[in-house]
Amino acid sequence: MLIRSRDSGFVHPQAAEITPRAAYEGRRDMLRWLAGGAAGAALASWAGREALAQASAVKAPGKLAALPSVPSKVAGAQTMEALTAYKDAASYNNFYEFGTDKSDPAKNAHTLKTRPWTVQVEGLVNKPRTFDIEELLKLSAMEERIYRLRCVEGWSMVIPWEGYSLSELIRKVEPQGSAKYVEFVTLADPKTMPYVGSRVLDWPYAEGLRMDEAMHPLTLLSFGMYGEVLPNQNGAPVRLVVPWKYGFKSAKSIVKIRFTEKEPGTAWNKAAAQEYGFYSNVNPEVDHPRWSQATERRIGDPGGLFAKRRKTLMFNGYEAQVGQLYAGMDLKKFY
Ligand SMILES: Nc1nc2c(c(=O)[nH]1)N[C@H]1C(S)=C(S)[C@@H](COP(=O)(O)O)O[C@H]1N2
Ligand SMILES: [Mo]
Numbered sequence: 578m579l580i581r582s583r584d585s586g587f588v589h590p591q592a593a594e595i596t597p598r599a600a601y602e603g604r605r606d607m608l609r610w611l612a613g614g615a616a617g618a619a620l621a622s623w624a625g626r627e628a629l630a631q632a633s634a635v636k637a638p639g640k641l642a643a644l645p646s647v648p649s650k651v652a653g654a655q656t657m658e659a660l661t662a663y664k665d666a667a668s669y670n671n672f673y674e675f676g677t678d679k680s681d682p683a684k685n686a687h688t689l690k691t692r693p694w695t696v697q698v699e700g701l702v703n704k705p706r707t708f709d710i711e712e713l714l715k716l717s718a719m720e721e722r723i724y725r726l727r728c729v730e731g732w733s734m735v736i737p738w739e740g741y742s743l744s745e746l747i748r749k750v751e752p753q754g755s756a757k758y759v760e761f762v763t764l765a766d767p768k769t770m771p772y773v774g775s776r777v778l779d780w781p782y783a784e785g786l787r788m789d790e791a792m793h794p795l796t797l798l799s800f801g802m803y804g805e806v807l808p809n810q811n812g813a814p815v816r817l818v819v820p821w822k823y824g825f826k827s828a829k830s831i832v833k834i835r836f837t838e839k840e841p842g843t844a845w846n847k848a849a850a851q852e853y854g855f856y857s858n859v860n861p862e863v864d865h866p867r868w869s870q871a872t873e874r875r876i877g878d879p880g881g882l883f884a885k886r887r888k889t890l891m892f893n894g895y896e897a898q899v900g901q902l903y904a905g906m907d908l909k910k911f912y
Contacts, residue, residue, distance in 0.1 A: 623882055626680035630664040635683055637663065637805040638813075643711075644801050646719035646739045651794045653820075653898040654722040661734035663803050665876050670810045671728065672829055673777055674763075674770035682810035688769040689830065691814040700760075700836035703751035710814050714800055717745040721804070722797055724820035726827065727859050727893050731886075733873045738818050739801030744792045752788070752836050759791040760784075760841035761817055762833035778844050784828040785841035785855065786819065789902055795820055795895060821895040823857045854912040858903065859893035863912050 629635065648655065672682035675689075694710040708716070719739050727733040747759070765781035767773045773780045790796065797818040800807060807813040812829025819826045825845050835841070845853035852866055861871045871889055878884035892899050903911075 620882070622678055622680070626669060626678075627881070629680050629683055630662075630668040635664045635667040635808070637667075637803065638808055639806060640804070641714070641801070641806045643714035644719055644739055644804070644806065646721045646801075646804070649720035649722045651720070651722065651742070653795055653895050654720070654724070656723045656725070656735060658723075658725070658735045659877075660723070660803075661736055661875075661877050666734055666736050666802065667808045667810060669732075669734075669876055671824065672810055672812065674765070674773050674780070674782065674830075675810070676772055677777060683808075685771055686809035688771075689764075689809040689813065690769060691809065691830075694814050694832075696815065696831055696834060698746070698750050698834045698836075701753045701756035701838065702836050703753060704749070706750060708746075713746070713798075713815060716749070717741040719800070722795075722818075722820075724795075724797070724818055725893050726818070726820065726824050727873055727889065729823040729825060729853070729857070729865060729870070731868070731870070731873050732876055733887075733889075733893075734876050736802055737804070738797055738799045739804065740797045740799035740818070742794045743796045743798045743817065744794060746798060746834075747792060750836075755838050756836035757788055758837045758840055759786050759788060760833075760835040760837055761786075761828040761831050762835065763828050764830045764832050779847050781832075782828060782844045783841065784817070784826050784843050786826070787840075787902075790819070790899075793899060793902065795898055821859055821892040821899045823859055825853070826857050856903075856908075856911045858908065858912075859889060860891060860908055860912070861889040862891075863909055 668683040669679045670682040671679070672686060675682040675685040692710065695707050696710070696713060697707045699705045718741060720741060721737050721739055723735060723737045725733055725735050761784045763782045764770070765773045786796070799816050799818045800814060802811060807816065815831050816829040817827050817831065840855055843853070843855060846855060859870070864870055872886035873889045874884050874886050890896070
């Protein structure tokens with residue numbers, strides 16, 4: 578991602594994020610980049626994260642009575658692809674409330690208090706309501722969905738998530754006809770989240786979906802991964818997983834869901850509107866202004882930072898399921 582400079586509001590890339598791009602954009606760029614000195618920082622960051630993953634600092638938080646799940650029958654919710662190792666999924670994270678380095682969330686998110694926890698549902702609904710997390714866990718039967726998650730930075734993972742379709746919750750609160758969008762607001766607690774208060778993003782981190790996207794069966798409200806409760810760094814106790822969109826649409830540690838008539842602002846769009854749009858569908862044909870989105874590096878592939886890159890698929894491989902949501906839309910304009 579990118580960092581906003583403290584005083585000017587000017588946006589510039591962070592060394593660690595440039596690494597994978599430099600690695601695939603060709604040897605010449607790579608050499609220029611090595612000469613530029615960013616390599617040391619990026620490699621040190623990578624090595625530190627690898628050490629963290631190996632050190633079994635990454636322990637699964639354990640099972641929860643409400644969590645047992647069955648494989649999902651929703652179309653597209655299974656895959657033959659190899660799963661990403663748990664240690665990688667739980668130590669290579671973006672959760673800027675706990676720091677901007679990939680290893681920061683695993684190191685710092687132990688301070689997050691996931692109980693008591695409530696999710697307030699408000700806005701254009703007939704039955705606004707605050708759900709306690711224990712209620713939410715039992716609202717519908719848990720399923721396991723194996724989804725690819727692709728970050729806009731160009732890396733991807735394959736993760737088994739536990740949860741149920743967000744549509745189950747939406748139906749319970751009865752949205753009004755005027756509700757066109759759903760906004761997701763996440764926790765911003767400066768006492769437990771060391772980077773809330775920093776100028777990296779506007780807090781709280783918020784995301785949004787159009788109503789039909791939110792109602793799509795693939796849109797998952799998730800409480801666990803790999804059969805276990807979500808680790809804090811992955812967005813405990815409840816997060817969104819929207820598999821056909823770039824990872825940043827999958828908001829972590831949600832505290833509020835609001836139904837609106839107007840398109841809500843989103844954290845990355847506010848930080849850099851020219852780079853991050855509202856839709857943020859995975860699309861290999863629409864480049865990020867500063868790098869291509871045509872390929873990705875699958876975390877865990879041999880070679881680490883220099884692993885052979887895979888082709889990114891339209892809508893992250895979920896085109897058959899979600900393509901019709903965008904029929905007739907200019908996806909270069911609505912990026
Ligand atoms: N609250 C919050 N949610 C967030 C983020 C964040 O910084 N804060 N980062 C997003 C980004 S950029 C990605 S790629 C995914 C990463 O999810 P993972 O760490 O479980 O792989 O979380 C998304 N959700
Ligand atoms: Mo991301």
